[in-house]
Amino acid sequence: MFERKRGKKTVGLAVTAAAMFLCSAVFARDVKVMPKGAATVESKDIACFAEPNADYAAVLPPPPAFDSVHFMYDKAMYEVGLSLRDTVRGKQAVLDAGRYYKLDSLSKVFGADITPENTPEIYALLHCVGKMISDRSVKNVYKRVRPYVLYNAPTCLPSSEKKRRDTSSYPSGHSTRGWSMALILSEVNPARKEAILRHGYEYGQSRVICGYHWQSDVDAGRLMAGVAVAAFHSDPDFMKQLRKAKDEFAELVRKGKVRP
Amino acid sequence: MHKSECCKKLRSAVLGAAALCFLFGAAVSARTDDVKPAPVRTGYLTKDKAVDGFALLPPPPAYDSVHFMYDKAMYEYGLAMRNTERGKQAADDVDEFALQRHFSEAFGMDITPEKMPELFKLVERANEDVYLATVSAKKGYNRVRPYLLYDAPTCFRPDEERLRYNSSYPSGHSARAWGVGLILSEINPARKETIMRRAYEYGQSRVICGYHWQSDVDAGRLAGAAGAASLHSNHEFLKQLQKAKDEFNRLAKRANKGKFHK
Numbered sequence: 001m002f003e004r005k006r007g008k009k010t011v012g013l014a015v016t017a018a019a020m021f022l023c024s025a026v027f028a029r030d031v032k033v034m035p036k037g038a039a040t041v042e043s044k045d046i047a048c049f050a051e052p053n054a055d056y057a058a059v060l061p062p063p064p065a066f067d068s069v070h071f072m073y074d075k076a077m078y079e080v081g082l083s084l085r086d087t088v089r090g091k092q093a094v095l096d097a098g099r100y101y102k103l104d105s106l107s108k109v110f111g112a113d114i115t116p117e118n119t120p121e122i123y124a125l126l127h128c129v130g131k132m133i134s135d136r137s138v139k140n141v142y143k144r145v146r147p148y149v150l151y152n153a154p155t156c157l158p159s160s161e162k163k164r165r166d167t168s169s170y171p172s173g174h175s176t177r178g179w180s181m182a183l184i185l186s187e188v189n190p191a192r193k194e195a196i197l198r199h200g201y202e203y204g205q206s207r208v209i210c211g212y213h214w215q216s217d218v219d220a221g222r223l224m225a226g227v228a229v230a231a232f233h234s235d236p237d238f239m240k241q242l243r244k245a246k247d248e249f250a251e252l253v254r255k256g257k258v259r260p
Numbered sequence: 261m262h263k264s265e266c267c268k269k270l271r272s273a274v275l276g277a278a279a280l281c282f283l284f285g286a287a288v289s290a291r292t293d294d295v296k297p298a299p300v301r302t303g304y305l306t307k308d309k310a311v312d313g314f315a316l317l318p319p320p321p322a323y324d325s326v327h328f329m330y331d332k333a334m335y336e337y338g339l340a341m342r343n344t345e346r347g348k349q350a351a352d353d354v355d356e357f358a359l360q361r362h363f364s365e366a367f368g369m370d371i372t373p374e375k376m377p378e379l380f381k382l383v384e385r386a387n388e389d390v391y392l393a394t395v396s397a398k399k400g401y402n403r404v405r406p407y408l409l410y411d412a413p414t415c416f417r418p419d420e421e422r423l424r425y426n427s428s429y430p431s432g433h434s435a436r437a438w439g440v441g442l443i444l445s446e447i448n449p450a451r452k453e454t455i456m457r458r459a460y461e462y463g464q465s466r467v468i469c470g471y472h473w474q475s476d477v478d479a480g481r482l483a484g485a486a487g488a489a490s491l492h493s494n495h496e497f498l499k500q501l502q503k504a505k506d507e508f509n510r511l512a513k514r515a516n517k518g519k520f521h522k
Contacts, residue, residue: 054452058457059453059456059457068333069333072326072329072330073326073327076327183486184489186486186490188493190490190493193486194311194312197311201482219478226485227445227452227453227456229442230445230449230452234446234449
């Protein structure tokens, strides 16, 4: 074979070069996708409170059966989602489909810019809530097939299709995180709670529009969020971070940096 | 036309209109007044600090939607459950002012004014606040309840009259139970799954009873979570919550001690 004649060293070098090229390609793509200045809840340096020790499967009902009216509703909502893909709402759903909560749209409803520089404590709070809610245990119980996999159809964000293909649809992790963050953030700025909660609600709906989740996955995700938020509230470390976030917000209000 | 005849006609018309107005007014006030002699209970939040459910919740399903088909299927499932143990539980769940009793088993302790006065008081008041999150949505959407649409009996007939003019969407019972359940879970995290499962089933009881559509109950849980969150920025509530936590920890410690000595 051609490679064998070249010897191990050359192959090694070639592999390294290829890996470097691939890495730089991936990196370049990431940079291109990320709009300039748009912060996401993602930082490896923040020390977080613990993951809540909760058995969500003990609370949630099972997903609808294939021959149920409930699943018929799921399918109808999939079609509503399809019809929305090419609209402004559909575009928002694509933005929401990234791994972490997008903070630019959340900042708008919150009334102040949530960035690591402007609001380090609120940022850390959201980052840790997003990071510390794990849906793995409950997903493993149900192993439901996702809509785009069942229909073998494209989603709103094809680049995530492969990695999610074999993961369970029920419940929706994005919806859990979205509703959890909204519930907690509504505690920090109660004056804007309806807008914040509505945003968290729509974040879950985006998953249906995208074809990544059934409506019942999203509904179950919101139930799971309630349990997770209650569990967080019995953790002193979480409460400490929440207090810091509330104090930080009070300071912003005092400085007139919060939009009415 | 003769003048006096004209006056007579005018007078009778005015009188008729006044009578109609009176009747209509009485009908309207009967509609809006809660028939039940509501006991005086006040929550921690003032109305302006409560969640505006109408701004938060999506509208209830349209009559010709698949979502409403699901609601109707769940109504029938509820009918099928009425004469079972689960149905009896649903009939026992009708008193939304007795959440302390409903949650005692799941919580693992009797929540009574004698044994747990601080927690009892907390639940009594918070119960009202999480309900507030449904009020504007109930008014805004004014949905008809299943037993009224079908003119059919519920699991507990004495409540039919008092709830006749109270909108179906979202379910107040479900909001109360889900919100209070979240607060109880915070106090006794070791039993949060049991507590929240009970809160979930408490909502389902409303579907089984024919008092609510499934989508009312689902929306009620969203409102309940929002209501519980809104309480967490109220100082008076937080103070009482801490008292309830201390009370619980004291009792739990004592109970554990007993176990070890045996």
